[in-house]
Amino acid sequence: MRVHFIAIGGSAMHNLAIALHKKGYQVTGSDDTIFEPSKSRLDTHGLLPEEFGWYSEKITNDLDAIILGMHAKEDNPELLKAQELELKIYSYPEFLFEQSKNKTRVVIGGSHGKTTITSMILHVLHYHDKQVDYMVGAQLEGFDTMVHLTEENDFIVLEGDEYLSSPIDRRPKFHLYQPNIALVSGIAWDHINVFPTFDNYVDQFRVFMSSIINGGALVYNEEDTVVKELAEAAENPIRKFAYTTPDYRVEEGKTLLDTPEGEMPIEVFGGHNLSNLAGAKWICQHMGIDEDDFYEAIASFKGASKRLEKIAEGSTSIAYKDFAHSPSKVSATTTAVKEQYSNKHVVACLELHTYSSLNSEFLKEYEGALKSADEAVVFYSPDAVKIKKLEEVSAAQIEEAFNRNDLIIYTNPEEFQEYLKQKNFSNSVLLLMSSGNYGGLNFDEVKEWIEH
Structure with missing residues (x-):
């Protein structure tokens, strides 16, 4: 399959490009500027464009798909050519959904904590050698890329961003994933250039919860009153699991988490991260990891890149x-x-x-x-x-x-x-x-x- 990326240098976009390249796809791309570490990583895999800029001649009839990044504009010459040739144009989340139609989709949403929760889940699964596909918004220790796609894995874990999908698709990314299992960590107004009022912003999470497939599961932070209200009002036939911040104490700069086996020292700290941990535990249990195995693995989690x-x-x-x-x-x-x-x-x-x-x-x-x-x-x-x-x-x-x-x-x-x-x-x-x-x-x- 031949895929061309318009705006290949983005944090998420270049990781998806590398993941598809590893999967055996023929990948090309363009961008007007690419910064580190995207530049070196694309170069390592032979995917760095020979020159920066937009070239409509790169868009040809033999391309199977175009993946359009948010960095491109609506009048991008490559996009206009793709539209003229009536090629299939995907936003980043649309393409991820296409890749995961036959998998159990686990989507982690929320104004804050989603990268950390996704990272915690992946750390626990990796620790126990449970292979899954994934997309996460930060570089993780022990993982080569932020996106991993296969044909054979049963689960895909997706960080569900509420920002827009592409310049020509104004839907929030997490509206496109149709999760089997979803989590919402908290709602605090953000992206005011796109969601001008708090109510408008909250609505995006209401739509997200309603997109969970029938018989699916919603894990939610009941300490957030807005999240609790939305979750309890959701009428689609799904199972609901509430979580709260677990008991813990801090002693001499070390956080000790209360577990059924007694107090356990952990690397991460802060009430918000302990709340994230409680949400991650529920998701891991839905994915077949029991409580004892979760605690054993999470003890060594040091945090996601750039998060504390x-x-x-x-x-x-x-x-x-x-x-x-x-x-x-x-x-x-x-x-x-x-x-x-x-x-x-x-x-x-x-x-x-x-x-x-x-x-x-x-x-x-x-x-x-x-x-x-x-x-x-x-x-x-x-x-x-x-x-x-x-x-x-x-x-x-x-x-x-x-x-x-x-x-x-x-x-x-x-x-x-x-x-x-x-x-x-x-x-x-x-x-x-x-x-x-x-x-x-x-x-x-x-x-x-x-x-x-």
Whole structure:
């Protein structure tokens, strides 16, 4: 089968391209720019386009399918040519569904925690040598790619993103998977450029729950009142399984999880991650892993890449990097770090980088998000605001939104880096939260500042 990717360099897209290549498909692709690590990984498999740009001549009648990424625009010359030739055009999630029609589809949804829960499930299955197909949004230890597709595996585990499928398919990705088993971890308004109101955003999860096939199962976090309400109101003939955060305690910087066999030390920490673990346990049980085997495996789970990822450790100091950027994630992550290291000075740095976080109307959603930190810093680039064509936000607006009058605010990358460089981190935890890189912060240097 011959497949061409329009916008092959994306995080998910390049992983799917590699997975199909490994499956024996003939794969080609285009993109106007490709960053690391996508670039090297595509190159390793002989899939890196010879030159960047869009070339309509690459689109020919002998292609079996086009896979269209979100990075492409509606007027993309390759897309226009594919439409003209009436080729079959799939969005990324549409194609994954095609690949999994005959499998048991397990879909993990929620505004937060879905990558971690999917990663926990895959870690447990991998530990017990249970082979499954999968798609997850982060690189995992022990896994070559973020997408794995076969003909023979019975299950496929999919991270169910609520963002749009493609430039020409405005449906949320997770509406296309038709799960046999689904999980919803929590709902907190996000992607305001697409879902302009909270009610509109919540509706997407209602549709997702209604897409579970008859006789299927819904696992849901009943501590989230919105999720609980939706789950209980779902009328399709499915089985429902609620979960809550399990009992645990923190002792000398180590989290001990309460299990039927007694307390067990685990690598991950924070109430939100313990809640994620409870959801993952239910899913694994639905997939044939019993409770004892789940606990045995999860003890060694260290977390998904960029999710509370330890990047440096000195004699009395430590640094974490986290992908958190939405208000609920920032709050959960900061609280988790302070709980784990209650006797240390927690310095939490947040970069406002996404469309939502830089929107002056949405900013108020961040109220109290950094309250658990002993020292709170917000960095944003006025250039990023201009690029996204948003109204300018001022330092005063940010301070008011976070409702913290000792908030430190930087708009200049060099000044922010200098602040970190000059800081004495003894008996401190540095938490760097961003989906960007603070205007070019070198994380190897951060390591030196923490470890010296």
